[in-house]
Amino acid sequence: MVSPVLSDRSLAALGRTEGDPDTLALLVRDQDTRRLLMLRALLDAVEDGALLPAGARERMREDWHLLEEADRAVPAGDGGTPSPPYATTPARARLLHPLVGPWVRQCLRGLRPEAGGPTERRVRELGRDLAHLGALAAAAAARAGIPFAVRLTAWDGVLTLPSLGALRTAEPGDVPVDVVCADGRMTLRQKHAVDVTVQVEDGIGAWSAAPAWRPAHALPGLLPGVPLMPLDDLDPYRGAAHGGPRYHELSGPTVLDETDRKRWAQAWAGTADVLRLGGEHRLAEAVALLRCLVPLADPPRSGPDARETGSCSGTRREAFGALLSSRPPTPATFAATLVHELQHTKLSALGDLLELHHAGPQQRHFAPWRPDPRPYDGLLQGVYSHLALADFFQRCALRAERPAHREAAWSRHARYRAQVAAALPGLVDSPDLTERGRRFVDQLVATHERMAEYPAPRGHTVRAQAYVTGVRDLWTRRHGPAAGHPRV
Structure with a gap:
């Protein structure tokens, strides 16, 4: 082909x-x-x-x-x-x-x-x-x-x-x-x-x-x-x-x-407006790429209160355009889920078009959003989706009218940006990137750096960095130093 x-x-x-x-x-x-x-x-x-x-x-x-x-x-x-x-x-x-x-x-x-x-x-x-x-x-x-x-x-x-x-x-x-x-x-x-x-x-x-x-x-x-x-x-x-x-x-x-179905419809009804708040391109990519929604059961939430339920979502590479998800409780949650999962859809489709790297399946990379070591391709997928979420919530924070919504968006932006910063070295330092893969990763880095032009309030940034540091320390105790990260 x-x-x-x-x-x-x-x-x-x-x-x-x-x-x-x-x-x-x-x-x-x-x-x-x-x-x-x-x-x-x-x-x-x-x-x-x-x-x-x-x-x-x-x-x-x-x-x-x-x-x-x-x-x-x-x-x-x-x-x-x-x-x-x-x-x-x-x-x-x-x-x-x-x-x-x-x-x-x-x-x-x-x-x-x-x-x-x-x-x-x-x-x-x-x-x-x-x-x-x-x-x-x-x-x-x-x-x-x-x-x-x-x-x-x-x-x-x-x-x-x-x-x-x-x-x-x-x-x-x-x-x-x-x-x-x-x-x-x-x-x-x-x-x-x-x-x-x-x-x-x-x-x-x-x-x-x-x-x-x-x-x-x-x-x-x-x-x-x-x-x-x-x-x-x-x-x-x-x-x-x-x-x-x-x-x-x-x-x-x-x-x-x-x-x-009524609850799905209620959350869906306001999703376009939230997507637009986070950038007109987020709404455009959802219209272009999303083809069907597959409802999943609410998964049980681990923790002391077993009566509560969590949420989950995902995509399947062979089911291009499908979003598998438990019911998002609000339009804001629905929009963030779409932003997250459609990046996986885009990156998987891009990977079918050209080879970004030659890395193998070894699970050795640190990702702040997962407790287990990740293969290089999994790390790339995670960085890509979290970088998009950092961009999305920064735009939401800059445009939000209500102080509570603004603070919530800044908090999410700071968390995702700090997570991406911690994972980027594992991508950048890889010798397995192809020429076009290197240009792609360099663009991820530049996109992450440009977000500093509109920083989150200091309190959100400090809390986000402390969170990522704690996650990294726990990960290192369990798995040792991650590939692409210096020993400390």
Whole structure:
């Protein structure tokens, strides 16, 4: 694959934790191209693979043919939600949805040869994963207004049609469901149950009076005229629990009730204003990069009060544009979470475009935000996201009207800036940086230094430095001197 060329100007903008519209669009196009190539690789692997359940190869061909029909249909959003630039048809919208990425990787993992030959369980799981293409194709065709009739399978009593909703079957287990679509209406038929009729509507979700049907939901776009933001609590591949590794300390995915959705909507409603307070570019990058929200359960908070809950958020490299998060309690928290996590999204996409360093996976670097040693790439990711947060809260502090909000923002800025200052030597001193990686890290340093033009009040700075010193002392007692830091 030939990646697009990233200009020095774009690299410098990303080094400032920013990104102009052209730079962000380049990252998006590259990630979309990679997704389509992964899908091509999956189809080729299915054609060539011996490890396939009976009939799986022919069914994959049929499902892909239905997707191709949907791809030739009217652009997504005609008469309804505007189409985002990365998805011009219902089929592209489905295939480029973030949570298709984990599904493709799951299928490719299942198709790899393994020592000792395939087990019956592995073949069964692979067949189940490959069958998800049928649900994707049906959802795309329904959105495109194409009449069709297919037989799908509800796994463990649930049939999920991405962007439309999910059907809970009358019987448990793996249940065949016939799906017939015509004139914007789907009929879902199963044995020993009344037919469920679903009305396909513009935007996100399809609606039915049947209690067995649960529609997909979305939040309004961050700005007027931009697409709805899927709040995806239905997709079977949305969490690390589905056959993949655990990601950081994330809790598992959760299903929202009406009260939960209202609370998400309340926090989301004010998020754009807070993002704008921290810089118009923060709002612009959220609009450009964020494609769906995946609700996570509130993780328990460690400490003496076990009744309290903490919060968590994360991204998955293979799910470009997805934010996995427990419910942010306030718009300010939501905005800070977006700033933090979208830096990981940007940096991962940048790393796919060019090689920033040759460092290995050895975990030996000190990061004030983690109790454990970090590999070089993990340190780079952490510095990048914390530098963006320091910038964000400095801008919020300079623009805040209420003294309490101003002091809170200065406190957060001072903490993040002090953390970055303590971690930067581990990046700068590395001999493993490439030429462009060195320019990128130098830009991080320059961005950090420019923040000194508008320093936080001295009290906040002193407390932040004392905090980082205490964390470093504890870390050194546990792990010894960190790479890139002098012995003391």
